[in-house]
Amino acid sequence: MMNYRITLLPGDGIGPEIMAVAVDVLKVVGHQFNLNFEFQEAPIGGVAIDTTGEPLPTETLEMCRNSNAVLLAAIGGYKWDNLPRHQRPETGLLGLRAGLGLFANLRPAKILPQLIDASTLKRDIVEGVDIMVVRELTGGVYFGTPKGVFATETGEKRGVNTMAYSESEIDRIARVGFQTAQKRGGKLCSVDKANVLEVSQLWRDRITLLAPEYPDVQLSHLYIDNAAMQLVRWPKQFDTIVTGNLFGDILSDAAAMLTGSIGMLPSASLGNSGPGVFEPVHGSAPDIAGQDKANPLAQVLSVAMMLRYALEQPVVADKIEQAVLQVLDQGYRTGDIMSEGMKLLGCQEMGEVLLKTLSS
Ligand code: NAD
Numbered sequence: 001m002m003n004y005r006i007t008l009l010p011g012d013g014i015g016p017e018i019m020a021v022a023v024d025v026l027k028v029v030g031h032q033f034n035l036n037f038e039f040q041e042a043p044i045g046g047v048a049i050d051t052t053g054e055p056l057p058t059e060t061l062e063m064c065r066n067s068n069a070v071l072l073a074a075i076g077g078y079k080w081d082n083l084p085r086h087q088r089p090e091t092g093l094l095g096l097r098a099g100l101g102l103f104a105n106l107r108p109a110k111i112l113p114q115l116i117d118a119s120t121l122k123r124d125i126v127e128g129v130d131i132m133v134v135r136e137l138t139g140g141v142y143f144g145t146p147k148g149v150f151a152t153e154t155g156e157k158r159g160v161n162t163m164a165y166s167e168s169e170i171d172r173i174a175r176v177g178f179q180t181a182q183k184r185g186g187k188l189c190s191v192d193k194a195n196v197l198e199v200s201q202l203w204r205d206r207i208t209l210l211a212p213e214y215p216d217v218q219l220s221h222l223y224i225d226n227a228a229m230q231l232v233r234w235p236k237q238f239d240t241i242v243t244g245n246l247f248g249d250i251l252s253d254a255a256a257m258l259t260g261s262i263g264m265l266p267s268a269s270l271g272n273s274g275p276g277v278f279e280p281v282h283g284s285a286p287d288i289a290g291q292d293k294a295n296p297l298a299q300v301l302s303v304a305m306m307l308r309y310a311l312e313q314p315v316v317a318d319k320i321e322q323a324v325l326q327v328l329d330q331g332y333r334t335g336d337i338m339s340e341g342m343k344l345l346g347c348q349e350m351g352e353v354l355l356k357t358l359s360s
Contacts, residue, residue: 007067012046013284014294015073021296021351045075045089055092069310072279077286101271104176105135109255114328118260135248136173170206177242178214185239191227263295263336266302278306292346295334
C-alpha cells in the first residue's frame with residue numbers, strides 16, 4: 001500500500017465546504033486503489049489571522065514542507081480586506097508559494113462538452129478547447145527590483161517595477177513547459193514581448209536553445225498581444241503555453257474564461273523538489289459562504305491534478321475526472337453552472353452524487 005501525507009488548507013469562505021468533498025473523494029479512491037492518505041490540517045489566510053495573528057503561521061508552512069502534497073481551498077474575505085498588507089490573507093498565499101519554492105503554475109482550461117453553453121464564445125470556437133497555461137510564478141515584474149514609488153527631484157512621484165529574468169529562472173520554467181507539453185499534445189507555444197523587451201529576448205533565446213533537448217515537442221513563439229488575440233480568435237490552435245509571471249497572470253484568466261465556469265477550474269503550483277500546492281482557481285466566494293451553494297468540482301479536479309502531477313497516480317486522476325464528467329452527464333449542477341432543465345444541487349449533495357458515481 002502506498003502512503004501519502006497530504007496537508008489540507010481549507011482556508012476561508014467556501015473553503016471548508018469544498019474541502020470536505022475533496023477529502024471524501026480521496027478517501028473513496030484511496031480505498032479503491034489501495035492508497036493510504038494521512039491528512040493533516042492547518043490554518044492559512046483569514047482563519048489563521050484570527051487564531052494566530054499571522055496569515056501563514058510557521059507551523060503551517062512546516063507542515064506543508066513535511067508532506068507529499070498540499071491541497072488548498074481558498075483564502076480571503078471582507079473581514080480582513082482592510083488590514084495592513086503584511087497581515088492580509090493574500091500575503092499568506094504569497095508566503096506559501098515563496099516558502100515552498102513554487103515557481104511554476106499550471107492552469108488548465110478545458111471545455112467540458114456538458115458546459116459548452118456557459119462560454120461567452122461561439123460553440124464552434126470553443127468546442128474541444130484543451131489548453132494548459134504554464135505561468136512562471138516567482139520572478140518577473142512582480143518581484144524584480146528596484147520597485148516602489150519614489151519622489152523625483154521635481155517632487156513628482158514615480159512608480160517603478162522591474163521585469164527581470166535570469167537564465168536559470170527561464171530555463172527551469174521552460175523545462176516545465178516542455179515536459180508538460182510532452183505529457184499532453186506535444187505542442188508548446190512560448191509567449192513573450194521580444195520585439196520590445198530585452199528581458200523577453202533573453203527568454204526567447206533560452207527557450208529556443210533548450211528546444212533540441214525535446215525533439216518530440218513542437219515549439220512556437222508568439223508576442224503577448226498576438227497571443228491574447230489568438231486565444232479568443234481560435235483557441236484550439238493552442239496545446240501548452242509557457243510564459244512569464246505577468247503575461248501568464250492575464251492569459252491564464254483569459255483562457256479560463258473560455259470555459260465560462262470559474263467553479264470548475266483547478267490549478268497546480270510546482271517547485272523543483274518538495275510538495276506542490278493544488279487548488280481551485282476561484283477565490284473564497286464570501287458572497288455564498290456557509291450557504292451550501294458552492295461548486296466543489298474545481299476542488300475535486302485539483303485533487304485529480306495532485307494525483308497526476310505530485311503522486312504519480314494518473315489512473316486514479318483519470319477516474320476522478322471521469323466521475324466529474326459523468327455527474328454532469330446525469331444533469332447535476334450547482335448554481336454557478338446551472339442551466340434550464342438541469343438538476344440544481346447544493347455543495348454537499350454534489351459531493352454525494354460524485355461519491356456514488358465513483359463507487360458505482
Ligand atoms: P471569487 O472567485 O471568490 O468569487 C467570484 C464569483 O464567483 C463570486 O460571485 C462567487 O460566488 C463565485 N464563485 C467562486 N467560486 C465559486 C464556486 N466554487 N462555486 C460557486 N460560485 C463560485 O473571487 P472574488 O469575489 O474576487 O474574491 C473573494 C475573496 O477571495 C477575496 O478575498 C479574494 O482576495 C480571495 N481570492 C482568493 C484566491 C485564492 O485563494 N487563491 C483567489 C482569488 C480570490
